[in-house]
Amino acid sequence: MTQEPSLRIAPDVKLGRNVRIAGFANLYGCEIGDDVKIGTFVEIQKGAKIGNRCKVSSHTFICEGVTLEDEVFIGHNVTFTNDRYPRATNGDGQLQSDSDWDCVPTLVKRGASIGSGATLLCGITVGENALIGAGSVVTRDVPPHAVVAGNPARVVKSHLTKNGSGE
DSSP states (O other), X not given: OOOOTTOEEOTTOEEOTTOEEXXXXXXXXXXXXXXXXXXXXXXXXXXXXXXTTOEEOTTOEEOTTEEEOTTOEEOTTOEEOOOSSOOSBOTTSSBOXXXXXXXXXXXXXXXXXEXXXXXXXXXXXXXXXXXXXXXXXXXXXXXXXXXXXXXXXXXXXXXXXXXXXXX
């Protein structure tokens, strides 16, 4: 892949086949599956894993410890976290290093969709084919086939099918 000046793709990124990446993306140390589309102004950090046939919309932040299974949709400006107790410095007053914190993983299962502007706190699992409403703050696990919305996100509908129809 020829890299455009507006892209930052580190040499340690594992790219699958037919990956499309828009300008101003920043990828390092991550794994991207086949047939993935990544929008502009997206950052995907080391240790993140993106499955096959996923779509990651613009202005999204996918941090270390996040795994997206196959066919996951991520809307615009979605933010993931990976630290339950973020701090700038350690107990000695020095800037934290990798050894001063624990990365808490997050799993988004196959076929799930996350609406624009959602924030997902670390340590959760989003179930298969679940739908997270735009602007939601997800603080706990989301059941498979459920629709959640709000702050904090709560189940508003269950038994969502893959094509989006209800019960």
